Amino acid sequence: MEKREQMYEGKAKKVFATDSDEYCIVSYKDDATAFNGLKKGTIAGKGVVNNRMSNYLMQLIEKQGIPTHFVEELNDRETVVRKVTIVPLEVIVRNTAAGSFSKRFGVAEGTKLLCPTLEFCYKDDELGDPMVNDYHIIACGWATREDLDIITDYTFKINEFLIDFFKKINVDLIDFKIEFGKTADGKIILADEISPDTCRFWDATTHEKLDKDRFRRDMGSVEEAYREMMRRIFG
């Protein structure tokens, strides 16, 4: 696979074309943003952690029968992925109240939810990624009913799998955000990343935060948290 011109630069990743129409190469940066890009910084080594962790989890999720964009890890920061059109939704699952859920609904952070919840946000930085429901999504043409049914089914299965996976390394999966894409032949597959940028991980014993909230909330020991998640997963 030959790496060609840069197609896109996002807040945490760059995407490059390849000599194949079906594939592109993502390159993970150490850049970190929060609050729709208002807060900016770098987290040394983050790109490596997110690349390796996301690739590892996607391969395990693929084994659960859920298709993903993962193709091949090229090096510490770069991965070949299937080319998709991103469904412009942030798909958020919550097992325990935290973050914007706690703020919006007045439920204390750390309150275990009676069942996992699902939220959709429309991906648009200028609008601040507003929360939307099924009717909004279908009416605006961001996804069809059929797409949403598949996305919902995959998402709850991914949640069950990830809860068990992280439990084994003494981490509670509080919540996470995933994104899906559509291939040229119309198949919905898991895309983007699964990493400490996109999940809340709390140590199951001490409830210490091991994710990007340490950056968002200026808690310090940000790099250490990413490294600790890496250590627990890969030893």
Ligand code: TMP
């Ligand atoms: P929230 O509580 O701020 O809505 O975040 C819910 C989950 O989504 C949390 O695990 C962090 C993740 N997330 C992203 O991946 N990207 C974002 O832009 C935001 C706001 C949250």
